[in-house]
């Protein structure tokens with residue numbers, strides 16, 4: 040059989056990795072797919088730039104339209120990123136009846152509903168395994184492997200750059216900016232690294248995971264998003280003293296009232312496997328009613344790990360090119376006419392435990408006042424430590440771990456505590472999840 044012809048948009052980290060993996064593993068890929076997969080054309084912004092891949096045998100162009108409109112190309116691989124030009128190109132490719140493979144989570148999280156509807160109409164596939172947790176086949180695991188379950192919740196470390204930064208800061212005492220620069224050099228970071236640091240990238244990915252887990256539309260705007268830029272080495276050390284690790288976590292859970300959808304730094308008991316996922320590695324813990332907890336671990340970013348997922352999608356497309364569109368795996372795991380309208384819970388209604396750190400004047404009565412404010416709101420305390428003021432300071436660090444409470448109550452309590460004369464500055468609040476499986 041003729042090889043499937045694919046056109047590539049973007050020859051950067053993931054594009055270069057995809058060319059390399061396809062070339063190196065061509066023979067095995069053909070044995071799996073039933074036919075070869077060849078990138079015949081590729082669009083790059085600058086044709087003279089040094090690349091990580093050999094482009095021999097690929098017709099290069101600076102105009103992505105040459106690829107999208109080429110009638111011989113059956114699959115368009117979008118690896119440019121962003122949701123401007125990339126969206127136009129993907130919509131055009133679909134319009135022309137081409138299948139699409141993409142690693143672009145921003146695009147899917149923000150415009151996936153529209154893109155999948157267009158693809159459905161045209162009977163083409165839009166595959167996006169590389170968009171979530173890089174090389175970990177998490178989309179496939181949830182959409183196909185766990186299709187017999189009611190998924191109850193899932194939680195993941197889904198930004199490699201952020202986890203790399205937190206790990207290096209903790210293990211080597213390195214500075215935030217310095218580690219971020221290294222992550223950029225290694226090809227882990229987004230074009231705009233604030234997406235990694237402020238949790239936006241993780242929110243894109245969690246939006247996608249939540250949809251395929253619960254059969255709800257993609258709702259990026261409803262995702263509560265907090266990044267890691269305010270985490271200090273101090274908090275990391277205190278958390279460890281209490282037996283926890285701080286991880287940047289995406290968590291989505293089905294409740295009677297709606298779906299929790301939130302991304303924020305989280306204290307996790309150090310004995311949990313997921314608390315020990317370090318560096319650029321990602322992990323997603325999925326709780327199904329039938330299977331129980333399952334954990335998926337692997338490289339969340341980088342050229343070849345991500346290419347591993349892109350190429351797997353290419354193999355999927357090659358396999359189904361001849362099959363009936365109605366019988367393919369649906370984009371969001373559930374049939375398009377069976378998507379539910381379960382609401383997303385407001386963050387104020389979420390219930391979780393908390394780590395609080397505050398700077399208190401070192402005098403009698405302050406702790407009693409803090410515990411009274413918490414007690415008045417039925418917030419019970421699980422642990423408390425007070426650190427003597429360091430030399431030259433008269434403020435003690437007070438660290439509290441609370442039991443589970445509604446976020447709105449905690450907001451009230453924090454407001455009251457911050458208003459106390461003997462408490463200085465803001466209260467640091469990090470949510471705690473036991474992730475008990």
Ligand SMILES: NC(=O)c1ccc[n+]([C@@H]2O[C@H](COP(=O)([O-])OP(=O)(O)OC[C@H]3O[C@@H](n4cnc5c(N)ncnc54)[C@H](O)[C@@H]3O)[C@@H](O)[C@H]2O)c1
Nearest residue numbers: 049050051052053082083084118119120142143340341345
């Ligand atoms: N780097 C990773 O580890 C990783 C992992 C998973 C997903 N992703 C996603 O993959 C996509 C690509 O990321 P990347 O890290 O490879 O980025 P990159 O910046 O290394 O590559 C993007 C390439 O697209 C090219 N490009 C931009 N505009 C273009 C145009 N008009 N025509 C042709 N080429 C154009 C750029 O010149 C660049 O070479 C993004 O959506 C990103 O979120 C990246």
Ligand SMILES: N[C@@H](CCO)C(=O)O
Nearest residue numbers: 198199200228229340
């Ligand atoms: N910037 C992303 C790339 C993988 O999606 C990360 O660091 O996880």
Ligand code: NA
Nearest residue numbers: 168171173175
């Ligand atoms: Na993946």
